[in-house]
Amino acid sequence: MVPTSATGSLTDERPMRADAQRNYERLVLAAREVLRESGTESSLEEIARRAGVGIGTLYRRFPTRLSLLEAVYREDVDALAVSTTRLVEQEQPWEALEAWVWVLLDYAATKRALFQELVDAAGRDSELLTHSRETVIGAAGLVLRNAQEAGVARAEVEPSDLLRLVGGCTMMGELESEQQKRVVAIVLGGIRAAA
Amino acid sequence: MVPTSATGSLTDERPMRADAQRNYERLVLAAREVLRESGTESSLEEIARRAGVGIGTLYRRFPTRLSLLEAVYREDVDALAVSTTRLVEQEQPWEALEAWVWVLLDYAATKRALFQELVDAAGRDSELLTHSRETVIGAAGLVLRNAQEAGVARAEVEPSDLLRLVGGCTMMGELESEQQKRVVAIVLGGIRAAA
């Protein structure tokens, strides 16, 4: 999953230079480590330090905090998309939605930092459509539309509403599992179409 | 509303010294101003600067970021409590709850910074029961219990759930009014007891 070019866009002619690629890997590795330890508070300098790389290198490779987070969690984000598809194919629409919310929560629990900044940047920055945002919103849309077409979810709910509700309230501070259950129940209850 | 003693606790014998009181007022004034401009990002140094006061003075008076926010919004928080009581007395239980959510949103809109840190500190710090937290949670409890006793709100919902849902998801970034309406509708739908 290590790209051989910085952007993955169509305009890369050359592969990354060997040292660049090595440092890329080190940075992502260190970032994952530091993020696990310090979450949202993680310092970029600490990450660079841990990676044994100059701060300048970090900034060259990842101009944005978000871009680093994305690199770290890219695989996980893609995995979310995959398991979303599976849910939609194998479960009943409502059950899929229910299950998906829990998948999202579980997912968010280990990716607070990314999620925080992602939801945060949901409104503004709408220019910079990052891979993660597209993917997560896409997943939400898939499972939601599926439920709506089956008539089990209210038609007016939008994917971003789902993210807000599930992500938003969960993202702030920890949530004990009891409260988590209650909150999810409330959200699901509010989304379910009246019988 | 300017206290004549730093803590308001039982142990203050003397009133604040004149200069202390003057600076207190200046600080709160400046803080309100800066908070309006910069929200959560507000810098304490900027506030001190704006107040024409040394940074040391700020820290002596408000050892904690939260304590400053509280001072700024103390009156507003109390006002929330008052209008909560009024709602409960004058409206039907469910209507009161509905209206209260909107009051809370409106309230939160101008007090993002306080709210953010408040909800954030909801779990940990449970020792330090600040005035604001008690007040806000108390208000949520009042309106919620009222609805529950009337049988129009699910019994298992807790006050902090309400804060999480309404505050949490709203607090992250801006929310356009359309989305706000949808999100509130979902939350209320999930709280309402099944008929």
Added chain:
DNA sequence: TTGCAAAACGGAGGCTGCCTCCGTATTGTT
């Protein structure tokens, strides 16, 4: 191989913010 330009590195440095500490100034009380 060797040479060389393109690519990448890395950290110093400028800026800002957090917070503490302590010498100095202001009060108000006797």
Added chain:
DNA sequence: AACAATACGGAGGCAGCCTCCGTTTTGCAA
């Protein structure tokens, strides 16, 4: 008027963000 008690304020230490640019590394081409 004098003297504690109280309060002030900012220097200074630490850390993080980000940029800029002189130095090093790499890989292609001769």
